[in-house]
Amino acid sequence: MKVSNISWKIGGEAGDGIITAGLIFSKMFARKGYFVVDCNEYPSLIRGGHSSYTVRIGSSEIFSTSKDINILVALNEETVRIHQEEVLYGGYIICDDDSFDIADFKKERKDINYIAVPFSRIISELKVPEIGKNSISLGASAALLNYDIEVLKEVIADVFSEKSPEIVELNVKLSEFGYKYIKEKLKLSAYELEIVKPVNKILVTGNDAVFLGAVRAGCKFYAAYPMTPSSSILHSFASVENDFNIITRQAEDDIAVINMVLGASYAGVRAMAATSGGGFSLMNEGIGSAAMTETPIVIVLCQRPAPATGMPTWTEQGDLLFACHASHGEFPRVIMAPGDPEECFYLTGRAFNLADRYQIPVIIMLDKYLSENHFSYDRFDFKSITVNRGKLITSSSDINEEYNRYTDTDNGISPRTIPGVKGGVYIANSDEHDQYGYSDENSRNRKIMVDKRFKKMKKLIEEVPPPRIYGPHDAEITIWSWGSCKGPILEAMNILNQKEKKVNFIHFTYLYPFDSEIVSGIIKESNKNIIIENNKTSQLSKIIMMNTGYKIKNKILKYSGRQFLPEEIASGIEKIE
Amino acid sequence: MYLDYLIDKEMNRSGNMSRKKKYNLTLCDFNTDRKPTWCPGCGNYGIWKSLKKAFVNLNLEPHEILIVYGVGCSGNGANFIKTYAFHALHGRALPVATGAKLANHKLNVVIVGGDGDGAGIGLNHFIHTCRRNLNMTYLLHDNRIFGLTAGHASPTSARGLKTKSTPSGVLEEPLNPVLLALAAGASFVARGYAGDLLYLSEIIKKAIKHKGFSFIDILQPCITFNKQETYEFYRDKIYRLDEIQDYDVSDLNEAINRSLEKEKIPVGIFYKVDRPLYEDNLKQIERKPLVDHIITDIDINKLLNRYY
Structure with missing residues (x-):
């Protein structure tokens, strides 16, 4: 069956190689010009506990993952139990019926095609480590999608290249095994994606994009204390510290981090730190120190559900008002909230210029969803990031x-x-x-x-640019949001447009300073306003009310630690009507 | 100022001025147009003079020096010495200094802070900075009291000391900064006394010249709030380590033993050893300081290739 987009999900225990498998799957399509958005969900532990990775692929532009799954790869029974309901009518589940009994599941969903691949038997026959199941499943998935196995083999070779040639060879072999099992033994195929222009797309997370933007902007000093979901920025900087002459240091705590950044900036280099809410709490006093001494700094705040330790590996937009008011006293600052990795890249470039030119702290807000999930793009136009160090x-x-x-x-x-x-x-x-x-x-x-x-x-x-408007100016409904909700909202607008609902969307990538005149103007012209935020108390609506006096009553809020799905937003909007 | 004149004269006599100078630096070159606001008789005056004298002796010009100050009476000194200065938050002088030193390792970096600042709220940074061994000098103004908050107990206050916050006396054992610095791996550990400024100045000079992190615990009477550890108290107890025959500054065990002494108080250099410099292990700054790297138009083409 030819399709324009497809959703694939792999699930298993943390430690089963789920994240590696998901990344390989994403890259395999980004490389051939497809639009890819992925989403990985895992618990805050190293082994055990349920972990999953969703990849959505489009032959035309897509903005987020979706609720419905076409193909589910279940490396254990729990995955079927948790995710079976997400599988579309007539969809596929790849699982190992030697390991658990799928009869009861079949009774529940007669429409689903259960494809039994004997992962455990292959693993024990070939005498290879258990974790190899993920590569078998990748081969099987490629076969179900009639996808070129050579691309998969190429990506496996690249991803495992840092390990050893033996590991590359083994995983290539396992993927071929899975591929042939579907193609030759079961003689199956499920979907075929519409062909796209074969351009090589990059696949980046928000954290990757912030890092790339910072390197281009000439960040020479990066300090951090490891904290999920900001840590991958630290790893990226550390990996290029000698190639780009960037001093990257893990400090004793987040207080040391911000003060080292201050010292480095005071001494003349562009300096940055990233953290999550807990570390940001510790950095608050230092932000005030930057303001009082007029020392430019850039702080990346990758939010996660809070307060306290909260849910380290999950997502939320709960720190907006906190960032706007971080540190005691009154002082100017800039708060940015990019909506996707592309915006992360270009805004980080601007963050350094604004910090330098105005000699103020600039805070870039991401969240776990944006920090760790991948989006595919045409190569970034890095030349458009220029350096202006001000006075x-x-x-x-x-x-x-x-x-x-x-x-x-x-x-x-x-x-x-x-x-x-x-x-x-x-x-x-x-x-x-x-x-x-x-x-x-x-x-x-x-x-x-x-x-x-x-x-x-x-x-x-x-x-500072005003919020960006997506969709028609004369819409019946105006959605207001900020940061990473952008993707699911754009997808939801597509769903609503198909139902001939005229919806537009005001997206804030700058939340401080706030231009109340412009925003008041938009509110006045809108018919019906709805706020969408990934938090409990609708912090954006408070900022809007504080600055304009307008109260936006309709709200769709989510604070389960998970990002919105487009379907939830679309049905939420329909309910409000 | 008259005292500056006396010290300049003293230095001339001891022949220090014969060294090659960029120009005739004097203590006055390090004076600002603000007058110190410390209590008359405060130990800070002695340390202030000693530090300026060390700079003159080392032939350092104001713009070649960065002093990072903590918050407290000693931190207020930011206004009274003319060098580049960062008056940091309470307890945070060391990480600011670390960042600045890494950004420009050619700078001569000195850290000034009190015992509340460095042994209390900022203690974590003290330990980790000792471990790192960057080429910087930390002067801990140890008056064993919070002076600027008007007399609260500090981590180095003697057990039993009665203050506004400890009316029944301090219950904790005092923290021993010299012992802590030795344990944390500092490569130069000394103790000075604010009442003996020429000797203190010599220790500061040696500390700045030492290649590595140098720490000086400076005993400093607080004449207003600490009635226990007074000039008289120290005068009777202090002796100089360099007057001990065969004292070996490379012997860590001996340094630890001396740091534990209570009846008599040793001053001078406890320990000095050559350890690899932190900044020497950073390839990024092998050829030039970080701040001298050109950042316009950095090519990230190759880096982008990683993301396919």
């Missing part, structure tokens, strides 16, 4: 007779020297200070300096 003085010849670091200017931005520059000596002072940097608690000075820092907001608010 940075790196040579004594650029210093006028008297240098005052915090001189009060029209836009509040004052030239910044770096240590080592003769004639530019100053104190970056966490105490309130005068224009030289000396501690000063005089009431008049205090007002001047607070106003100086806030003057930056005027230019900043003009520069």
Whole structure:
């Protein structure tokens, strides 16, 4: 059967190689020009517990995974029990009926095609490790989709290349075994994807894209304390520290992290850190220190369900108001919330320029869904990220007779020297200070300096782009959201459009500063407004109300630790009507 | 200032000025136009002078030095010494200094903080910075009290010390910064005394010259809030380690034993050893400081290929 898109899911125990299998499956299609979005779900432990990986492939643009699964690969019984209901009418389940009895499952869903592949028998006959089941299942899946096994073999070779040639050979062999079992023994085929233009697409997560953007932007110092779901940024930086001359350090705690970043930035290099909510909580005071000393920093906040340790490997958008108000006191900042990896890449480039030019902290908000799930893209146009360091003085010849670091200017931005520059000596002072940097608690000075820092907001608010509008301007329904909900909402709009509902979507990628005039204008023109957020208390609607006075009553909120599925959003919107 | 003049004169006499200079640096080159706000008689004055004198002796110009300050009476010194300065948050001077040193390892980095700052709220960083062995110098202004909050007990306060927050006396054992630095792997560990500024200045000079992380626990009377550890108290107890015959600064066991002494208080260099420098193990800065790398138009073509 020819299809334009397909959803595939593999499930098993954590430790079964689920994530590797899912990644290989995604890459196998991205390489040939398909649109790929994937989603992996796993518990916060190393072995045992249920883990799954969903890959959706489209021959035209897709924006998220979906509820319905065409092919489910079940490496254990639990996977069938949990995910059978997600399988589409007439869909397929690949499982090993030697390992567990599928008769009862069959009774429940007579429409599903259960394809028995003897994983365990193959594994014991070939005397190979249990984990090899995943490669057999990949071969079987490729066969069911009439996909070129050579592409799969190529990807396996690349993914396992860092291990050993023996491991590559073994996994290639196992995948061929699975492929032939379906093609030659069972003589089966299920779907065939419509052909696309064969371009080589990259496959990146939000974290990958932030990392790539930061490397391009000239980030030279990266510090972190490992914390899911931000850790892969640390691994990426560490892996290129010598190729790109980036000092990448794991510090003793998140407090050390932000202060090291501050020190490095003060000394003149572009510096960044990433963390999740817990680490961000510890960094709060340091964000204020950046603001008071006017030292540029970029902090990536990869959210996860909270409070406290929460659910480390799951997703939520619960930290928006926290980030907007992070650290004590009042000061300008920028909060960004990219909606997909592509936006992660370009916004990270901009984050460094904004931090440098305005000498402020910039916070980029992701969540586990965006941090760890892959999207396929045409190669990023990295040349469009350029470097603008603002008023940075790196040579004594650029210093006028008297240098005052915090001189009060029209836009509040004052030239910044770096240590080592003769004639530019100053104190970056966490105490309130005068224009030289000396501690000063005089009431008049205090007002001047607070106003100086806030003057930056005027230019900043003009520069920060307004929320982006997707869909027709004259829609019946306007959806409001931010960050990673973008994908599921765009998919939901497709579903609703098919039902001839006119829907548009306002997506915020910048949440601070907030242009209340523009947003008020949009609200006034909209017929019916609905807020969609991956949190309990609808934090975006609070920000909108705080800034515009408008209360958006209709809300679709999810806080189960899982991202929205497009189908949930579409039916939620229909219910509100 | 008159005291500066006296010290300059003292240095001339001891021949220190004969070294090759970029120009005639004096203590006054390190003065700002702010007058110290410490209590008259505060130990900070002695440390302040000693530090400036060490800079002059080492022929360092203000722009070649970064001092990172913690918060406390000593941290307020940021306003009184003219060098590049970062007056960090309470307890966070060491990680700021670490970041700055890694960004530009040619800088001469000194950290100034108190016992509340470094042995209390920032203790974690103290231990890990000792482990790292970056080429920086940490001056712990150890007055065994929180001066700036107006006299609360600190981690180095003596057991039984009565303060506003401990009216029945401190219940904990005092933390021993010298012993801790030795245990954490610092490659240069010393103790100085704010009441003997020329000797202290010599220790600071040696600490800055040492290739590695150098730590000096500086005993500092707080004349306002610590009535126990006064100038008289120290005067009677202090002796110099370099006056001990055959004291071997490379002997860690001996250093540990000396650090445990209570009746008499040794000052001077306890321990000094050559260990690989942290920054020497970073290929990224082998050829030039991180800050000198050009960042416009970084080519990530090859890197993107990883993602196919």
